[in-house]
Amino acid sequence: MKGNKRRDTSFELAVRCELHRRGFRYRVDFAPLATVRSRADIVFRGARVAVYLDGCFWHGCPVHATSPKSNASYWLPKLERNRERDSQINGALRAEGWMVLxxxxxxxxGDIAQRIADEVRARRLGEQTIATDAPSREPHLG
Structure with missing residues (x-):
């Protein structure tokens, strides 16, 4: 387990490079909410978008997940807890108005970066529309 990187995997770096190339700036390995014990891989605070880049083994990809051959009594429950925790985090963030990707x-x-960019742009446009409709509202500082 020590050999598994928490952040800056080649996959994460490739997605972040694509986003940066498209002009997006973001937080890396950042907790979207102080009340939720989770650090998203990429966070757009102003747009309230949290991005998780999940490994197929650790999060149970329906296409590529494999069952551990050795010490299965330890690994299978651990991997199931990972999936349950992912679901709980999704619900907690969505309840607070966050988009979880x-x-x-x-x-x-490249496909991931495009989907993220589309969602962030849409959420930012939605915020601008709200701010225009409510001139008495304080400006968003985020």
Missing amino acids: RFWEHEPP
Whole structure:
């Protein structure tokens, strides 16, 4: 387990490079909410978008997940807890108005970056529309 990187995997770097190339700036390995014990891989605070780049083994990809051969009595429950925790985190963030995007490590980084960019732009446009409709509202500082 020590050999598994928490952040800056080649997959994460490829997605972040694509986003940066498209002009997006973001937080890396950042907790979207202080009340939720989770650090998203990429966070757009102003647009309230949290991106998780999940490994196929660790998060149970329906296409590529494999069952551990040795010490299965330890690994199978651990991997199931990972999936349950992912679901709980999704619910907690969505309840607070966040958009949660999850991608598998086997998806092409360019496609992922495009989907993220589309969602962030849409949420930013939505915020601008709200601010225009309510001139008495304080400006958003985020």
